[in-house]
Amino acid sequence: xxxxEEGSRDKEMDPVWSMEPPDAEAVDGxxxxxxxxxxxxxxxxxxxxxxxxxxxxxxxxxxxxxxxxAQVEMISNPELKGKPLGVQQKYLVVTCNYEARKLGVQKLMxxxxxxxxxxxxxxxxxxxxxxxxxxSYKVTELLEEFSPVVERLxxxxxxxxxxxxxxxxxxxxxxxxxxxxxxxxxxxxDQSINLYDILHVRLLIGSQIAAEMREAMCNQxxxxxxxxxxxxKLLAKLVSGTFKPNQQTVLLPESCQDLIDSLxxxxxxxxxxxxxxxxxxxxxxxxxxxxxxxxxxxxxxxxGISVAxxxxxxxxxxxxxxxxxxxxxxSFSEEDSFKKCSSEVEAKKKIAELLAxxxxxxxxxxxxxxxxxxxxxxxxxxxxxxxxxxxCPIPPHVIQKLRTGNYDVIPPMVDILMKLFRNMVNVxxxxxxxxxxxCFCNLKSLQTAKKGTIDYYLTSTxxxxxxxxxxxxxxxxxxxxxx
DNA sequence: TGGGGTTAT
DNA sequence: ATAACCC
Numbered sequence: 001x002x003x004x005e006e007g008s009r010d011k012e013m014d015p016v017w018s019m020e021p022p023d024a025e026a027v028d029g030x031x032x033x034x035x036x037x038x039x040x041x042x043x044x045x046x047x048x049x050x051x052x053x054x055x056x057x058x059x060x061x062x063x064x065x066x067x068x069x070a071q072v073e074m075i076s077n078p079e080l081k082g083k084p085l086g087v088q089q090k091y092l093v094v095t096c097n098y099e100a101r102k103l104g105v106q107k108l109m110x111x112x113x114x115x116x117x118x119x120x121x122x123x124x125x126x127x128x129x130x131x132x133x134x135x136s137y138k139v140t141e142l143l144e145e146f147s148p149v150v151e152r153l154x155x156x157x158x159x160x161x162x163x164x165x166x167x168x169x170x171x172x173x174x175x176x177x178x179x180x181x182x183x184x185x186x187x188x189x190d191q192s193i194n195l196y197d198i199l200h201v202r203l204l205i206g207s208q209i210a211a212e213m214r215e216a217m218c219n220q221x222x223x224x225x226x227x228x229x230x231x232x233k234l235l236a237k238l239v240s241g242t243f244k245p246n247q248q249t250v251l252l253p254e255s256c257q258d259l260i261d262s263l264x265x266x267x268x269x270x271x272x273x274x275x276x277x278x279x280x281x282x283x284x285x286x287x288x289x290x291x292x293x294x295x296x297x298x299x300x301x302x303x304g305i306s307v308a309x310x311x312x313x314x315x316x317x318x319x320x321x322x323x324x325x326x327x328x329x330x331s332f333s334e335e336d337s338f339k340k341c342s343s344e345v346e347a348k349k350k351i352a353e354l355l356a357x358x359x360x361x362x363x364x365x366x367x368x369x370x371x372x373x374x375x376x377x378x379x380x381x382x383x384x385x386x387x388x389x390x391x392c393p394i395p396p397h398v399i400q401k402l403r404t405g406n407y408d409v410i411p412p413m414v415d416i417l418m419k420l421f422r423n424m425v426n427v428x429x430x431x432x433x434x435x436x437x438x439c440f441c442n443l444k445s446l447q448t449a450k451k452g453t454i455d456y457y458l459t460s461t462x463x464x465x466x467x468x469x470x471x472x473x474x475x476x477x478x479x480x481x482x483x
Numbered sequence: 484t485g486g487g488g489t490t491a492t
Numbered sequence: 493a494t495a496a497c498c499c
Contacts, residue, residue: 153498155488157498
């Protein structure tokens, strides 16, 4: 049915289209302007083989806020605007504004080095993430107004699948408007646009939507950021960083390989982290080209079929992972790091502090956690970054008290957490911790399950049924009573 | 390295 | 419960 519609439109083609043949040099510098299977020269919607309207080619936008924490701080205190500003957590400058960057300050730089590079650097403490978190969700909510399919990545990045929005706008266009579609922002590598290529047109409309998103962020929230528009998440993310503060870039398919080639090392590929990079290097793979051409069989044997196939596809710029709507958070946690904690009393005090902040957040959220977890990091000279954790279900009578708004929950919760603590740390022996973290997860909405429904029975009998409806029968928590 | 998050095993 | 990934 979709193709019949497109076909009938072909016959009413605007004269403008007839005047500019598809192979006109002026229109397109790239090859393959027309596909042979579209002899009428008017490309239609890009549909999958079922033809039911679900697109085989997506339009994804990646939105990346500029030095997010620093922006939030400058909104909180406008006097900071125009000055070199760094946001400090412990002895690190975790991010800084562009004034500071011009003067040599970099992300995750030691405070000493930063002050040395830039003595005028103004520092604000950013260990309390509350305002950042709140602003972060305002951004996500604003983007959700464009399309509900928004996936968060950290506090300052979002992916939005705008395929449907683009299709709608495309269908709204009169045929004489289609040849007048323009790009908003940069085109990666300045590739020439071919308006006879439906993929180009869709991405250009995507760039216009991205511009509207950035405009809305600026007008409604006072925030600036970058955006990248491409046919998948990987490419959208990579291309969003090409022009850096407060600009946007669209990637046309013909420049995909160039974008990939612009990466200097496999470690720059999102999805290939520290561990995988080390294992790839051990195999002699360092560039993206190395990964592209490496034997799939051997890679699968070395890394496992799942990782191997995924990252090798990434090396070609292929990423079929969907934009998964994040929705409300799946967990709430607070952590504190320090040089040394070596007594139970000290630990208890810190845990109680973390708990107090978390209870406020839980209260605000409105849902109830059914699981609590305690995480520690032990001091160790060598062993890089290892955390241990213990978790248990929150007893029903404690869950009930969570919403009352008073502090009756604190003593029983501290009690549970200290049991978890002693299960991990032998307090009769000397110990040295450098981090404590408390996490509430397995969040359930308080929405009353209706009598007689499946949910009614599940809700009261299963503590491991997660919010999303996935079940975790295989994961058995230790109960607080077990200690 | 901070203070968070997610999914897969 | 841990390990990997992301910011």
